[in-house]
Amino acid sequence: MGAAGALSLFAPACGSANETPVDAGVFEQPDANEAGRDTDAKDGAKDGAKDGPPTGDGPGCASSCATSSSVFALTFAKYPALEQVGGSALVEASGYADPACQQDFIIVVQPTAGEYVALSGSCTHACCTVHFTGAEFSCPCHQSSYDLEGKVTGGPAPAPLQKLTVCADACGVYVTLP
Numbered sequence: 001m002g003a004a005g006a007l008s009l010f011a012p013a014c015g016s017a018n019e020t021p022v023d024a025g026v027f028e029q030p031d032a033n034e035a036g037r038d039t040d041a042k043d044g045a046k047d048g049a050k051d052g053p054p055t056g057d058g059p060g061c062a063s064s065c066a067t068s069s070s071v072f073a074l075t076f077a078k079y080p081a082l083e084q085v086g087g088s089a090l091v092e093a094s095g096y097a098d099p100a101c102q103q104d105f106i107i108v109v110q111p112t113a114g115e116y117v118a119l120s121g122s123c124t125h126a127c128c129t130v131h132f133t134g135a136e137f138s139c140p141c142h143q144s145s146y147d148l149e150g151k152v153t154g155g156p157a158p159a160p161l162q163k164l165t166v167c168a169d170a171c172g173v174y175v176t177l178p
């Protein structure tokens with residue numbers, strides 16, 4: 001009855017969000033609990049969404065993960081939510097195009113301690129961006145849901161999210177783009 005109106009309030013980013021980091025989950029507290037991590041004070045420190053190959057995270061953090069031009073780096077200094085279980089980051093990975101929507105959103109989460117998952121971030125139904133609920137991925141547009149493997153668990157989505165290879169170490173999470 002009145003539900004359709006409520007749903008339309010949430011129509012986010014369907015194909016038009018070309019902004020810098022789009023965040024989901026527990027995210028963005030400038031540098032609150034960053035004990036021991038040196039976030040550099042330059043404005044350039046916020047360019048994580050379009051980063052090229054990782055170079056560690058500034059002084060003091062050299063990643064042990066393999067790096068190349070096809071690896072997208074989400075350092076913990078720039079994406080502190082990823083250090084928390086249940087945390088997530090939705091970013092635009094320049095050079096990536098998901099199979100369903102040809103968009104560059106990827107979503108990276110830590111569902112359980114030390115486990116990282118990266119998936120394409122655009123819902124395969126009509127390309128809205130998904131978010132992480134703490135247990136699965138959900139699309140706010142028409143309520144599709146996906147499990148941690150990207151498989152559809154509900155709603156009208158016709159295909160899974162694309163699962164991406166990740167490597168994580170003390171510096172951050174590194175996603176290999178296909």
Ligand code: FES
Pocket residue numbers: 123124125126127128139140141142143144155156157
């Ligand atoms: S766009 Fe995600 S369910 Fe329709």
